[in-house]
Amino acid sequence: MSRIVYVNGEYLPEEEAKLSVFDRGFLFADAVYEVSSIIDGRLIDNQQHLLRLKRSLDELNMAEPCPMEEIERIQHEVVKRNAVSEGMLYLQVTRGAADRDFNFPADARPSLVMFTQAKKVAENPAAERGLSVITLPDLRWHRRDIKTVQLLYPSMCKEEARARGADDAWLVEDGQVTEGTSNNAWIVLHDGTLVTRQLSTDILHGITRRAVLRFARERQIRVEERPFTVEEAQGAREAFITSASAFVTPVVSIDGKPVGDGRPGDTARGLRGIYLEEAGKL
Ligand code: PDD
Numbered sequence: 674m675s676r677i678v679y680v681n682g683e684y685l686p687e688e689e690a691k692l693s694v695f696d697r698g699f700l701f702a703d704a705v706y707e708v709s710s711i712i713d714g715r716l717i718d719n720q721q722h723l724l725r726l727k728r729s730l731d732e733l734n735m736a737e738p739c740p741m742e743e744i745e746r747i748q749h750e751v752v753k754r755n756a757v758s759e760g761m762l763y764l765q766v767t768r769g770a771a772d773r774d775f776n777f778p779a780d781a782r783p784s785l786v787m788f789t790q791a792k793k794v795a796e797n798p799a800a801e802r803g804l805s806v807i808t809l810p811d812l813r814w815h816r817r818d819i820k821t822v823q824l825l826y827p828s829m830c831k832e833e834a835r836a837r838g839a840d841d842a843w844l845v846e847d848g849q850v851t852e853g854t855s856n857n858a859w860i861v862l863h864d865g866t867l868v869t870r871q872l873s874t875d876i877l878h879g880i881t882r883r884a885v886l887r888f889a890r891e892r893q894i895r896v897e898e899r900p901f902t903v904e905e906a907q908g909a910r911e912a913f914i915t916s917a918s919a920f921v922t923p924v925v926s927i928d929g930k931p932v933g934d935g936r937p938g939d940t941a942r943g944l945r946g947i948y949l950e951e952a953g954k955l
Contacts, residue, residue, distance in 0.1 A: 675687050675688060676755055676788055676789060677751065677754040677755055678690035678751075678786070678787070678788045679747055679750075679751050679785070679786065679787040679788070680692065680784070680785075680786050681738075681784055681785060681786075684750070684751070684754055687788065690786070690788075692767070692770070692784055692786070693770035695770040695771060695772065695773065696767050696769065696770045696784055697767055697768040697769060697770070697771060697778075697781065698765065698767030698768070698784065698822060699767075700773055701768075701775075702821060702822050702823045703733075703735075703767060703768045703777075704765055704766060704767035704768065704821065704822045705726065705729035705730060705733065705735070705765070705766055705819065705820050705821050705822070706763065706764060706765040706766070706820055706821075706822055707722045707723075707725065707726045707763075707764045707820065708722075708761055708762070708763055708764075708917050708918060709722045709748070709761070709762045709764075709917060710760075710761055710762075710794050710917045710918060710920075710952075711752055711757050711758070711759060711760050711761060711762055711789070711794075712758075712759055712794065712795060712949075712952055712953070713758060713759070713953070714752060714753075714757070714758045715953070716748060716749070716752065716762060717917070717952045717955050718880050718881070718884055718917075718952075718955040719745070719748065721880045721883065721884075721955075722764075722880055722917070723741055723744065723745060725820060725878065725880060726741075726744070726764070726766070726820075727741060728819075729819045729820045729821070730766065732816070732818075732819045733768075733819060733821075734777065735766065735768050735783060736783050737766075737783070738766055738782075738783040738784065738785035739785065744764070744785065747785070747787060748762055748764065748787060751787045751788070751789060752789060755789040755791070757789045757791045758791075759791065759792070759793060759794055759795065760789055760790050760791040760792045760794060761789065761790045761792070761794070761917070761918055762787065762788075762789055763787065763788050763789070763790065764785075764786070764787045765784075765785070765786045765787075765822065766783055766784065766785055766786075767783060767784045767786075768781055768783055769781035769782045769783045769784050770782075770784070794918060794920070795920075795949055797919070797922070799840065799919070799922055800919075800920075800921075800922045800923065800937070800945060801937070802925075802937070803922075803923040803924060803925030803926075803936060803937040804839075804840040804841055804914070804922060804923065804924045804925065805838075805839045805840050805924075805925060805926040805927075805929075806834070806839055806840060806841045806842055806843050806853070806924055806926070806927055806928075807833070807834050807837055807839045807842050807843075807927075807928055808842065808843050808844070808845050808850070808903050808927065808928055809830050809833060809842045809843075809844060809845070810844070810845060810846070811844035811845060811846040811851045812826055813826050813827070813844070815874055815875070816874055817851070817852075817874060817875055817876055817877055818872070818873070818874045818875075818876065818877060818878055820877060824855075827854035827855055830842040830844070830854045831854050831855075834854075839926075841853055841854055841855075841856075841914075842854050843858050843903075843906075843924075843927065845903060846875070848902055848903075849870075849900035849901065849902055850870065850900065850901055850902070850903060850906060851870060851875050851876050851900075852870065852876045852877065852879075853914050853916075855916060855918075856879070856914035856915060856916035856919055856922075857869060857870075857876065857877070857879040857881070857882040857914065857915045857916065858870070858906075858912070858914060858924075859885075859912065859913050859914065859915065860901055860905065860906045860909035860910075860911065860912045860932075861909055861910045861911035861912070861913075861938065861940045861941070862909060862910060863909075863910045864895075865894065865895065865910075865940065866894075866895040866896065866897055867889055867894060867895070867896045867897070867940070868896075868897045868898075868899060868901050868905075868909075869882060869886075869896075869898060870898065870899065870900050870901070871898040871899060871900075872898070879915055879916060880917060881915040881916055881917055881919075881920060881921075881948070882915050884948065884951070884955060885915050885921060885944055885948060886898075888944065888947050888948065888951060889944070892947075894940075903927060903928065906927055906932065907927050907928070907930045907932060909932060909933070910932075910933050910938060910940070911923065911932060911933050911937075911938030911939075911940050911941050912924035912925075912927065912932045912941075913938075913940075913941035913944070920945055920948050920949065920952075921941055921944045921945035921948050922941070922945070923937035923938060923941040923942065923945075925937060
């Protein structure tokens with residue numbers, strides 16, 4: 674069944690949804706995006722996604738394609754028109770179409786595109802069995818806090834992970850884990866403390882990371898926001914990732930070494946449960 678895709682003011686069957694070949698998103702990856710999960714037809718933690726979208730636009734001096742309230746209204750309309758009760762909503766803003774020039778064009782009109790992906794997100798076999806990850810050097814650009822569509826290197830890393838029989842990759846810079854290819858990385862120390870890298874331009878400021886930090890603190894779970902090495906992660910009690918599509922998903926092996934007993938741990942499982950329970954209020 675064909676989806677209804679939103680493109681610059683129109684709701685179109687996906688086959689008819691098109692952008693110009695001169696669009697700077699295509700030519701320069703001059704575009705930012707957001708992925709919000711949908712549960713029971715509701716966008717989860719969407720205000721935070723919209724705030725981050727605004728921040729990404731501002732950091733790149735990119736105009737809003739329309740007022741943020743209108744973007745939100747369109748998001749709900751796209752979910753409704755596609756009757757998605759569970760899955761994802763993808764939203765992308767590009768600087769728009771202009772004759773090819775490295776400098777930002779003065780007169781381009783930003784493009785706005787949205788589409789849904791219906792899939793089971795709350796019940797996920799990967800969360801039951803846990804993920805195996807490999808580590809790879811973090812060769813991305815240094816403004817990872819801006820959610821741009823420059824996703825070729827993360828794609829290459831996911832391909833490499835698959836070729837080596839793993840589920841995903843964690844990226845490493847100066848001996849420390851930055852984050853996963855499309856998620857934030859966490860470990861659980863033997864005393865139960867959660868560790869995840871502090872916010873900076875080195876990582877994406879994950880919306881799920883933010884919510885999980887809050888849930889943990891509300892439950893008096895100790896948290897340290899700091900970098901950690903691959904060795905520390907391999908020797909940890911548990912490891913897990915967070916993202917809008919994976920929520921909290923356990924990591925059970927890193928570069929072939931089991932984390933803890935090599936099975937999803939209680940902390941990650943517990944935090945996933947809390948996230949799904951609280952998601953309705955986010
Ligand atoms: N990825 N780090 C990176 C590099 C990411 O691409 C993502 C999200 C995250 C987690 O952020 P959040 O909790 O806001 O989803 C961290 C999305 C899901 C994607 O690209 O599909």
